Amino acid sequence: MFSGVSGLRSHQTMMDVVGNNIANVNTTGYKSSSVIFGDTLSQLTTSAAAPQNGVGGTNPAQVGLGVRVNAVTNNFTQGSAQTTGKATDMMIQGDGFFVVKQGEASFYTRAGSFSLDTDGNLITPDGSYVQGWTASGVDGTVNANQPTGRLNVPVGKILPSTPTDKATIGGNLDPSSSIVPPATTASNDGVATTAFTAYDALGTAHLVTGTFTQDSTDATKWSVAFTYPGQSTADAADATANLVFSAAGKPDTGSDASATVKVNGVDVVVDLSTLTGFDSPGGAGIKGGKSEITQGANGAPVGTLTSFTLNPDGTLTGAFTNGMKSTLGQVAIATFNNPAGLEKSGNSMFTVTTNSGAAQVGVANAGGRGKLLGGQLEMSNVDLSNEFTNLILAQRGFQANSRIITASDEILQDVVNLKR
Numbered sequence: 001m002f003s004g005v006s007g008l009r010s011h012q013t014m015m016d017v018v019g020n021n022i023a024n025v026n027t028t029g030y031k032s033s034s035v036i037f038g039d040t041l042s043q044l045t046t047s048a049a050a051p052q053n054g055v056g057g058t059n060p061a062q063v064g065l066g067v068r069v070n071a072v073t074n075n076f077t078q079g080s081a082q083t084t085g086k087a088t089d090m091m092i093q094g095d096g097f098f099v100v101k102q103g104e105a106s107f108y109t110r111a112g113s114f115s116l117d118t119d120g121n122l123i124t125p126d127g128s129y130v131q132g133w134t135a136s137g138v139d140g141t142v143n144a145n146q147p148t149g150r151l152n153v154p155v156g157k158i159l160p161s162t163p164t165d166k167a168t169i170g171g172n173l174d175p176s177s178s179i180v181p182p183a184t185t186a187s188n189d190g191v192a193t194t195a196f197t198a199y200d201a202l203g204t205a206h207l208v209t210g211t212f213t214q215d216s217t218d219a220t221k222w223s224v225a226f227t228y229p230g231q232s233t234a235d236a237a238d239a240t241a242n243l244v245f246s247a248a249g250k251p252d253t254g255s256d257a258s259a260t261v262k263v264n265g266v267d268v269v270v271d272l273s274t275l276t277g278f279d280s281p282g283g284a285g286i287k288g289g290k291s292e293i294t295q296g297a298n299g300a301p302v303g304t305l306t307s308f309t310l311n312p313d314g315t316l317t318g319a320f321t322n323g324m325k326s327t328l329g330q331v332a333i334a335t336f337n338n339p340a341g342l343e344k345s346g347n348s349m350f351t352v353t354t355n356s357g358a359a360q361v362g363v364a365n366a367g368g369r370g371k372l373l374g375g376q377l378e379m380s381n382v383d384l385s386n387e388f389t390n391l392i393l394a395q396r397g398f399q400a401n402s403r404i405i406t407a408s409d410e411i412l413q414d415v416v417n418l419k420r
Contacts, residue, residue, distance in 0.1 A: 001408035006066030007401030010037055013069050014394040021382045029111030029348045030380040031074050038070035076339050079381040088114045088122065090310055091378045094370020096333040099148060099361060100128040108334055108359065110378055111348040122151045126347050132331045140327030144363050148332045157305040159320045161203025163266045164299030167196050170274035171293040173212055175219040190214035192291045199299040200264035208261055220245045220277060226261045226270065235262045245277030300324045310374030314364035333369045334359040
């Protein structure tokens with residue numbers, strides 16, 4: 001009877017575990033559990049005896065005293081991915097856990113359904129702070145060797161302007177045709193213009209116009225002058241260059257490879273080394289061709305953070321209104337020598353135990369830690385077909401053990417009836 005009772009208790013525990021797995025089939029980051037049974041200490045009725053005096057040995061005779069639950073283990077296999085498209089949703093593909101904090105207590109989770117609070121901190125649904133390293137400085141430097149802290153995404157962050165210090169003008173100056181630069185109005189023979197935007201230290205944009213003028217007596221020689229509104233006379237006099245092309249249309253001896261334009265105190269070096277002086281396809285001396293001039297410049301005005309993306313190594317890269325990108329921070333990932341030793345603490349979180357080992361915190365996609373995927377969540381790894389099978393096994397096990405108790409009760413009743 002007591003063996004049957006232990007069977008009922010053990011299979012009830014199995015029912016509880018299976019039921020909990022089924023209940024969490026849609027819980028983000030949930031890891032299923034399984035029950036491992038073991039027999040209890042057996043009663044020894046006859047001891048073992050060694051062979052002696054021509055008599056063979058005998059084996060021990062034991063009667064089992066029932067069953068018990070040896071362990072309830074967690075299954076940490078990878079769950080399937082669910083695409084959400086939400087920037088703050090994250091998924092670990094591979095080993096590792098997100099690190100979160102409630103006060104001074106650290107927890108670990110596979111559920112990456114995060115959001116931002118009013119201060120721009122990345123938090124879990126219950127308000128725990130996601131841990132990582134927030135970038136510092138204008139260049140977005142992240143020092144992952146420092147202790148982790150609250151991962152902050154500064155909504156509305158201002159990215160300082162980047163002054164323009166380099167520009168490039170390339171293409172071809174047609175020496176024989178009517179010159180019509182792209183995106184400009186037609187100009188007189190021997191004159192071509194182009195323009196680029198340069199930003200000063202305050203982020204103010206200045207439209208710098210380059211005017212190329214062909215020598216009236218030598219078609220292979222050109223001069224260029226760079227001007228912009230508000231330019232001083234002295235700066236305008238310095239912002240010039242001379243170009244000389246060979247008979248083959250390539251830069252020749254004496255041709256300036258660059259020009260320097262001072263824009264509101266910032267020197268902008270304009271690269272002219274790729275300019276050529278070939279005739280247009282119309283042929284030498286035939287009107288109707290045009291110069292094809294290309295231009296570009298670095299620098300950017302002040303920008304405001306509009307969105308961010310997650311990289312496989314956990315780096316959060318922000319996109320700003322000025323077209324620039326900058327690192328905002330990096331998500332921390334923890335691994336353990338024995339993940340199965342972690343203790344569930346609710347809300348899809350785990351805590352460290354003496355058998356899990358200490359958390360080894362570092363960056364994702366390195367040191368054996370999995371990579372991170374943005375806009376996705378890891379779903380539960382519960383296998384419903386397997387759980388329903390276990391449910392049948394638990395039910396039949398419970399039912400069979402109840403029959404043992406019923407049979408024992410009937411036997412005891414027969415014993416009591418012997419008095420009559």
